[in-house]
Amino acid sequence: MTWSLSVALAERAYPIHIGTGLIGDRDLYQPHLSSSQVMIVTNETVGPLYRDAVLGALEGYQVAEVVLPDGEQFKTLEVWNRIFDALLQARFGRDCTLIALGGGVVGDMAGFAAACYQRGVGFIQVPTTLLAQVDSSVGGKTGINHPAGKNMIGAFHQPRAVIADTATLATLPQRELSAGLAEVIKYGLIRDDAFLSWLEAHMAELLARDPDAIAYVIRRSCEIKAEIVAADEHEAGQRALLNLGHTFGHAIETASGYGAWLHGEAVGVGMCLAADLSMRLGWMTDTDLARVRRLVTSAGLPTAAPADLTPEQFMEHMSVDKKIQDGRLRLVLMRYPGEALVTADIDPDLLYATLAVASE
Amino acid sequence: MTWSLSVALAERAYPIHIGTGLIGDRDLYQPHLSSSQVMIVTNETVGPLYRDAVLGALEGYQVAEVVLPDGEQFKTLEVWNRIFDALLQARFGRDCTLIALGGGVVGDMAGFAAACYQRGVGFIQVPTTLLAQVDSSVGGKTGINHPAGKNMIGAFHQPRAVIADTATLATLPQRELSAGLAEVIKYGLIRDDAFLSWLEAHMAELLARDPDAIAYVIRRSCEIKAEIVAADEHEAGQRALLNLGHTFGHAIETASGYGAWLHGEAVGVGMCLAADLSMRLGWMTDTDLARVRRLVTSAGLPTAAPADLTPEQFMEHMSVDKKIQDGRLRLVLMRYPGEALVTADIDPDLLYATLAVASE
Numbered sequence: 001m002t003w004s005l006s007v008a009l010a011e012r013a014y015p016i017h018i019g020t021g022l023i024g025d026r027d028l029y030q031p032h033l034s035s036s037q038v039m040i041v042t043n044e045t046v047g048p049l050y051r052d053a054v055l056g057a058l059e060g061y062q063v064a065e066v067v068l069p070d071g072e073q074f075k076t077l078e079v080w081n082r083i084f085d086a087l088l089q090a091r092f093g094r095d096c097t098l099i100a101l102g103g104g105v106v107g108d109m110a111g112f113a114a115a116c117y118q119r120g121v122g123f124i125q126v127p128t129t130l131l132a133q134v135d136s137s138v139g140g141k142t143g144i145n146h147p148a149g150k151n152m153i154g155a156f157h158q159p160r161a162v163i164a165d166t167a168t169l170a171t172l173p174q175r176e177l178s179a180g181l182a183e184v185i186k187y188g189l190i191r192d193d194a195f196l197s198w199l200e201a202h203m204a205e206l207l208a209r210d211p212d213a214i215a216y217v218i219r220r221s222c223e224i225k226a227e228i229v230a231a232d233e234h235e236a237g238q239r240a241l242l243n244l245g246h247t248f249g250h251a252i253e254t255a256s257g258y259g260a261w262l263h264g265e266a267v268g269v270g271m272c273l274a275a276d277l278s279m280r281l282g283w284m285t286d287t288d289l290a291r292v293r294r295l296v297t298s299a300g301l302p303t304a305a306p307a308d309l310t311p312e313q314f315m316e317h318m319s320v321d322k323k324i325q326d327g328r329l330r331l332v333l334m335r336y337p338g339e340a341l342v343t344a345d346i347d348p349d350l351l352y353a354t355l356a357v358a359s360e
Numbered sequence: 361m362t363w364s365l366s367v368a369l370a371e372r373a374y375p376i377h378i379g380t381g382l383i384g385d386r387d388l389y390q391p392h393l394s395s396s397q398v399m400i401v402t403n404e405t406v407g408p409l410y411r412d413a414v415l416g417a418l419e420g421y422q423v424a425e426v427v428l429p430d431g432e433q434f435k436t437l438e439v440w441n442r443i444f445d446a447l448l449q450a451r452f453g454r455d456c457t458l459i460a461l462g463g464g465v466v467g468d469m470a471g472f473a474a475a476c477y478q479r480g481v482g483f484i485q486v487p488t489t490l491l492a493q494v495d496s497s498v499g500g501k502t503g504i505n506h507p508a509g510k511n512m513i514g515a516f517h518q519p520r521a522v523i524a525d526t527a528t529l530a531t532l533p534q535r536e537l538s539a540g541l542a543e544v545i546k547y548g549l550i551r552d553d554a555f556l557s558w559l560e561a562h563m564a565e566l567l568a569r570d571p572d573a574i575a576y577v578i579r580r581s582c583e584i585k586a587e588i589v590a591a592d593e594h595e596a597g598q599r600a601l602l603n604l605g606h607t608f609g610h611a612i613e614t615a616s617g618y619g620a621w622l623h624g625e626a627v628g629v630g631m632c633l634a635a636d637l638s639m640r641l642g643w644m645t646d647t648d649l650a651r652v653r654r655l656v657t658s659a660g661l662p663t664a665a666p667a668d669l670t671p672e673q674f675m676e677h678m679s680v681d682k683k684i685q686d687g688r689l690r691l692v693l694m695r696y697p698g699e700a701l702v703t704a705d706i707d708p709d710l711l712y713a714t715l716a717v718a719s720e
Binding site for chain 1: 395396397437441444445448449451453454455475476477478479480501503506508509512513514515516594679680682683684685686687
């Protein structure tokens with residue numbers, strides 16, 4: 001069964017299709033291809049598994065392919081440029097379409113290449129990881145990393161469609177499944193306490209990849225994300241809530257060298273730190289904090305930052321966060337589980353205290 | 361005297377200020393700076409001449425500077441990345457503003473960096489060449505070159521303001537002045553026969569840098585460009601007319617190695633080739649063609665392509681043009697001097713005939 005919803009963005013509105021076996025469904029691609037020229041952007045791991053299915057759906061099109069190395073450490077300017085090499089090699093025009101076949105790294109790079117090739121071409125997201133299906137493929141944030149900061153170079157560029165085939169999760173390593181669950185938990189923490197309770201009750205089924213449970217969390221996550229993105233496409237306001245745990249998490253990823261931590265793992269720790277600081281600010285209770293840490297742990301995720309990351313280093317890496325305004329750090333914190341807020345009003349001593357116990 | 365006009369793009373509308381001594385006028389910058397963080401992007405040639413004037417206008421702001429090498433051959437991914445290095449080094453946030461101080465290359469690279477830094481920050485164009493003042497600083501086309509094609513990687517990103525100080529043209533090499541006049545002639549050829557006649561009558565004054573004559577052509581060029589851009593920001597239709605001579609010209613630039621030809625020089629030849637093909641198609645007369653070539657020559661520009669560029673090589677380089685649709689080359693040609701059109705209906709034999717005499 002296919003379940004579809006729409007990201008309501010006027011002339012940039014697009015569908016998200018969620019279901020089993022969608023990856024080979026020609027009808028889901030066809031309405032979104034602007035000419036016969038189609039470039040599949042994938043990586044060494046995902047490409048061999050699913051390229052034939054995608055190719056099957058694109059019979060009669062002029063399809064080319066570029067295969068990138070797999071991992072966050074390759075989300076660089078140099079690797080990104082290979083997509084342009086391939087597009088120009090194939091002589092593709094401004095009416096071509098890119099298909100991002102892979103996880104968040106592939107989606108971010110292919111989407112950013114689509115944003116910039118000949119000043120903008122269309123692209124379709126075909127996410128094959130849980131993290132990409134619940135989060136990164138939806139909403140049009142694309143980009144690459146700079147050695148000094150995650151996702152510092154990028155664009156808002158909405159896909160023409162998202163095709164989330166849940167069958168692709170069968171080949172996903174358990175560590176990546178857990179990383180995806182971090183973003184799922186995030187949606188509960190920022191605005192849906194009932195969903196949070198559901199996750200607490202069904203985490204074992206999710207880890208066992210029960211198809212109904214997985215399908216449900218993808219749907220609910222995409223619903224929340226689509227709603228927030230439709231209300232605030234370019235993050236002038238509430239969209240920043242989707243960054244719960246990300247300022248801390250990006251610091252961990254940058255400090256550890258991209259690729260050492262999975263993005264979702266770093267976000268898991270980041271949410272625990274956001275909860276810790278929210279408690280120190282007097283908003284969350286000890287019980288709330290314990291609940292967040294328990295849920296993150298239950299998803300198979302770490303709750304502690306690397307032991308060698310000092311508070312000073314944390315602050316250094318957090319000082320290039322995209323939410324900074326007028327030189328002031330802003331953080332997404334929680335009033336209580338199920339309601340997040342963005343604040344710049346942070347007592348530096350309390351933040352330091354949180355960072356000082358980050359590896360505990 | 362300052363002369364101002366507006367590019368009417370609703371919430372992205374912005375002013376173009378044209379006049380003498382504007383570069384140090386604080387009041388022209390201030391309304392467009394979103395925070396105290398300002399990054400001047402310039403090059404080795406222009407920076408030393410004008411940075412102090414700009415700095416004077418920005419007293420009290422936190423100003424950083426990045427100085428790029430000078431020339432089209434440096435409009436690359438690697439050099440572009442230095443702007444991000446500088447922005448992150450300075451810890452600049454999403455509310456910073458870039459100032460592009462220089463010619464078209466600096467404007468294109470700084471504008472594209474502004475489009476992508478933290479997914480988009482503001483920028484101000486301070487063009488210091490005639491070409492940048494009459495053309496490239498207005499309209500929001502930004503980007504960099506790929507070895508296989510000019511401006512293949514880029515974005516539409518409108519500046520917050522254009523500050524064209526005509527006094528900066530005093531230091532412009534004569535070759536660059538001529539290159540700028542190519543784009544001026546272009547405006548006449550695509551939609552203003554009266555302006556074309558004016559240019560024929562006043563070319564000597566322009567080459568002698570008569571301030572009134574120069575100020576007039578900048579104003580008239582910006583008027584025409586602002587009108588076309590406001591009607592078709594993303595080049596879905598008539599904006600393509602602004603590319604008269606550019607498909608041929610880009611092929612010359614790419615084939616010769618970026619930097620060997622100035623962009624305006626290549627466009628000058630390109631306009632002659634467009635006129636030649638327009639004549640072969642039966643639209644323009646021999647007299648019209650001779651008029652175009654005479655005007656281009658009178659501006660101190662070449663009318664012939666490099667002798668070693670074969671028609672086959674021309675076609676190869678033209679095959680990655682951004683105006684290609686459904687794999688078909690589209691060219692901007694002329695009905696007569698003063699009216700251009702875009703067409704894909706081109707007899708290949710006639711095109712070959714034009715390319716065969718391109719170096720004559």
